[in-house]
Amino acid sequence: MGIASFGMADCQSGDIEQMIWTDEQIELLKTMWGQGKPASEIALMLGCNITRNAVIGKSHRLGLTGRASPIKKRMNKGPAIMALSERMCKWPFGDPKKPDFYFCGRPVEISVSYCAEHRALAYQAPKKLIVQSR
Numbered sequence: 001m002g003i004a005s006f007g008m009a010d011c012q013s014g015d016i017e018q019m020i021w022t023d024e025q026i027e028l029l030k031t032m033w034g035q036g037k038p039a040s041e042i043a044l045m046l047g048c049n050i051t052r053n054a055v056i057g058k059s060h061r062l063g064l065t066g067r068a069s070p071i072k073k074r075m076n077k078g079p080a081i082m083a084l085s086e087r088m089c090k091w092p093f094g095d096p097k098k099p100d101f102y103f104c105g106r107p108v109e110i111s112v113s114y115c116a117e118h119r120a121l122a123y124q125a126p127k128k129l130i131v132q133s134r
Helices: 023-034 039-046 052-061 116-122
Strands: none
Touching: 023 039, 023 052, 039 052
């Protein structure tokens, strides 16, 4: 079965205002959704002025399973040593001998090695000595 496109000629009178989904459109939505196609592309194929948001809403109402975002997300790990600049926190995370080793990388003040959070961990005020008089 090939993927067909629905044009305005395939829309019944009143469908645009009432958002009536035909069985064919629902099947196409299910097929394309299952293939991981973007909602905007599915909307274009469905025609009848069906929007991206309408596709997303219908997929949720149909109980279609979630899928990975087509937008690749970067993990929130900080930079590697070669990507650090003098204005980035140099607090290390992990084992330096392992490939997943990284640094905090948050902004720092001029001539300071760590961000405020890591500075509080690294530098602690010396305890006051209590001198007992004899």
